[in-house]
Amino acid sequence: MKYAFYPGCVARGGTPELLVSANAVMDRLGIEREEIVSASCTGAGVLQERNEKLGDALNVRTFALAEKMGSPIMTICSTCQGVMSQANRRVLRDPEYLAEINTILAEEGLEYKGTTVIKHLLWVLVEEIGIEALQKTFTKELSGLKFAPFYGCYIVRPSDALGFDEHPERQTSLETVIESTGAVAVDNSGKTKCCGLPILLINQSNAIQMVANHTGEAKDLDADAMVTPCPLCHLNLDGYQPKAAKRRPSGKIDLPILHLPQMLGLAMGMQPKELGLQRHIISTKEVIGKAAAAPAAVG
Amino acid sequence: MEQTLRVKRFDPENPGASGYQEYTIEVEETSTILDALIKIREEIDGTLSLRCSCRASICGSCAMRVNGQAKLVCKTRVNAVAPNGETITIDPPGNMPVITDLVVDFKPFWDKMRAVEPYLRPEGPVPETEYIASAESMDHLVGVVNCIMCGACVSDCTVLEVDSNFLGPAALAKAYRFVQDPRDSHKQDRLSVLNNYSGVWDCTRCMQCVEVCPKDVNPMGRIMKLRDLAMEAGFNNTSGSRHTESFAKSVKKNGRLDETKLAVDSMGRFNVPALLDSAPVGLRAMRKGKFPWKAHKSSEPEMVKRVFEKVEGE
Ligand code: SF4
Ligand code: SF4
Ligand code: FES
Numbered sequence: 001m002k003y004a005f006y007p008g009c010v011a012r013g014g015t016p017e018l019l020v021s022a023n024a025v026m027d028r029l030g031i032e033r034e035e036i037v038s039a040s041c042t043g044a045g046v047l048q049e050r051n052e053k054l055g056d057a058l059n060v061r062t063f064a065l066a067e068k069m070g071s072p073i074m075t076i077c078s079t080c081q082g083v084m085s086q087a088n089r090r091v092l093r094d095p096e097y098l099a100e101i102n103t104i105l106a107e108e109g110l111e112y113k114g115t116t117v118i119k120h121l122l123w124v125l126v127e128e129i130g131i132e133a134l135q136k137t138f139t140k141e142l143s144g145l146k147f148a149p150f151y152g153c154y155i156v157r158p159s160d161a162l163g164f165d166e167h168p169e170r171q172t173s174l175e176t177v178i179e180s181t182g183a184v185a186v187d188n189s190g191k192t193k194c195c196g197l198p199i200l201l202i203n204q205s206n207a208i209q210m211v212a213n214h215t216g217e218a219k220d221l222d223a224d225a226m227v228t229p230c231p232l233c234h235l236n237l238d239g240y241q242p243k244a245a246k247r248r249p250s251g252k253i254d255l256p257i258l259h260l261p262q263m264l265g266l267a268m269g270m271q272p273k274e275l276g277l278q279r280h281i282i283s284t285k286e287v288i289g290k291a292a293a294a295p296a297a298v299g
Numbered sequence: 300m301e302q303t304l305r306v307k308r309f310d311p312e313n314p315g316a317s318g319y320q321e322y323t324i325e326v327e328e329t330s331t332i333l334d335a336l337i338k339i340r341e342e343i344d345g346t347l348s349l350r351c352s353c354r355a356s357i358c359g360s361c362a363m364r365v366n367g368q369a370k371l372v373c374k375t376r377v378n379a380v381a382p383n384g385e386t387i388t389i390d391p392p393g394n395m396p397v398i399t400d401l402v403v404d405f406k407p408f409w410d411k412m413r414a415v416e417p418y419l420r421p422e423g424p425v426p427e428t429e430y431i432a433s434a435e436s437m438d439h440l441v442g443v444v445n446c447i448m449c450g451a452c453v454s455d456c457t458v459l460e461v462d463s464n465f466l467g468p469a470a471l472a473k474a475y476r477f478v479q480d481p482r483d484s485h486k487q488d489r490l491s492v493l494n495n496y497s498g499v500w501d502c503t504r505c506m507q508c509v510e511v512c513p514k515d516v517n518p519m520g521r522i523m524k525l526r527d528l529a530m531e532a533g534f535n536n537t538s539g540s541r542h543t544e545s546f547a548k549s550v551k552k553n554g555r556l557d558e559t560k561l562a563v564d565s566m567g568r569f570n571v572p573a574l575l576d577s578a579p580v581g582l583r584a585m586r587k588g589k590f591p592w593k594a595h596k597s598s599e600p601e602m603v604k605r606v607f608e609k610v611e612g613e
Contacts, residue, residue, distance in 0.1 A: 009595070010556075013555075037597075037598040038554075038597050038598040038599035038602065039554075040550060040554040040603040041549075041550045041556045043550065044546070046542070046546040047546060047547055047550060049504070049527070049543060050530075050543050050544075050547055051610065051611065053613070054547075054607065054610040054611060057606050058550070058606060058607070061602075061603075104606060104609050105606070107605070107609075108605065108606065153504070153507075154506075157507065157509065158506055158509050158510055159510060189367065193460075193507075194458075194503045194505035194507075196461075196503060197503075198503045198504050199458075199500075199502075199503050201538055201561065202500050202538045203500070203501050206462045207503075210461055213460070213461065239583070278587070279587045281587060
């Protein structure tokens with residue numbers, strides 16, 4: 001299967017290491033893809049808050065482009081996934097609304113028939129590639145490591161837009177993938193909560209408190225790193241962790257925040273540089289060391 | 300069939316002894332979690348405290364956390380949560396002080412409700428009969444009016460978890476109901492209050508309230524609408540409204556988001572203390588090669604712009 005690849009703005013902006021590591025890992029997995037180069041931003045829920053139809057029209061344009069390519073869309077961002085899933089649900093539920101948007105797109109020579117499927121790499125791994133095939137690409141067994149999952153709001157809510165009825169496995173997909181590497185997925189209560197990024201520029205104190213709570217909890221559970229499929233969560237949890245640390249009694253947190261592909265890359269035995277692991281605000285040195293010292297994968 | 304429930308206990312006279320207690324009971328195919336809890340209270344442990352009344356998702360008294368998520372337990376079947384007989388964990392609702400076991404003090408909930416003045420404030424001469432509103436003007440409010448004040452949304456709101464001053468989803472949804480009521484005469488000052496600290500801009504859009512509300516009130520959707528109404532009413536000088544505008548400008552120009560510009564615009568170009576406060580973070584990011592030097596673009600920004608303008612012009 002060939003995917004219409006949608007990296008999203010943040011993987012091209014604030015977290016370039018996500019795109020680098022995702023490409024490395026997808027190459028290793030042999031995932032065929034072609035980027036939708038003219039795609040726009042999904043609106044990330046912000047544009048939708050100002051004008052929902054505007055956000056929907058831009059996303060439907062992206063769906064139409066993928067439909068033309070004859071491929072399902074693959075994202076590497078929880079927020080892009082959720083915003084696109086919601087937009088797709090709105091237009092599929094309301095054919096009149098879709099027709100209105102299609103009238104606008106017709107002037108650009110585009111039409112959306114409603115067939116595009118949108119899947120985050122995380123779901124592609126669990127549903128299409130399969131855990132067994134994924135494990136075949138691992139050269140390391142990350143036993144002895146503990147990772148705290150952190151999903152990002154948009155890939156868990158609203159559940160009825162995300163196909164959880166049809167795909168209940170999506171709800172625990174991140175733990176499944178973490179455990180497939182041989183690592184332990186710790187049970188942090190913050191894993192499906194908000195990282196705080198949407199209010200970082202509005203109420204920084206609250207946003208930072210969220211970072212302190214989530215990373216602090218994971219640290220207390222003895223996690224070596226946090227793993228997230230959402231680059232927006234990464235921006236906040238990594239970038240603002242030094243500030244958040246001041247809110248902890250010890251004044252320290254030091255929890256590296258890995259993008260999902262970076263964790264997979266470590267299990268695949270890739271070099272830290274290939275995965276952009278030197279680009280983090282919170283040092284990834286220790287977790288890299290532990291992964292390097294992990295035993296070879298069997299099978 | 301047999302079912303185990305792990306229930307959070309709290310005895311105010313002996314707080315040190317609080318913790319989870321497990322109970323195993325027989326339940327039916329059709330049993331709700333509330334049925335199970337009542338059975339535990341009646342047959343095993345008469346000291347277990349919980350609130351309930353209607354048992355039909357009307358009164359709003361039985362909200363509590365089931366496996367970490369707020370639910371009306373009278374509306375939730377045991378086998379929907381534990382199809383294979385898994386142990387179910389029950390906690391009191393969050394973000395409100397626990398009185399005993401599963402019973403919490405709703406005072407913070409009611410205080411916020413009161414703070415938004417949840418009643419009509421019409422001005423002008425009192426009509427001879429009733430105040431009349433057209434059906435169309437009220438129809439879209441039916442969803443908000445359905446709120447049964449159960450507190451599920453407040454329990455799971457991620458902002459209330461870190462900031463108890465936030466007005467929260469239930470009160471803000473109620474505020475929306477009065478801002479939009481054609482019979483009310485205080486739209487402008489209601490919006491000016493909601494536009495303030497702890498109001499509409501503090502919501503993270505995490506969707507917890509949308510997910511857990513048993514009545515589809517969609518509090519977050521109402522909050523987003525209130526933001527819109529506040530901006531329309533001329534309240535533009537918040538970092539929240541600047542953030543939204545800057546985001547839209549960037550997507551319109553490049554088809555994509557320019558995060559660096561977003562930061563400066565949101566905080567306000569002249570808000571030197573806030574900008575300086577963020578500078579160390581920016582510098583650290585720059586050193587790590589994370590700074591997007593150039594705004595990345597769609598390969599067809601002009602087309603994105605045309606679609607943008609078309610919808611905006613409607
Ligand atoms: S969407 Fe906003 S109001 Fe609703 S739970 Fe999240 S932060 Fe609270
Ligand atoms: S908005 Fe929904 S969840 Fe919140 S109090 Fe009302 S009915 Fe309960
Ligand atoms: S008992 Fe009344 S809503 Fe559950």
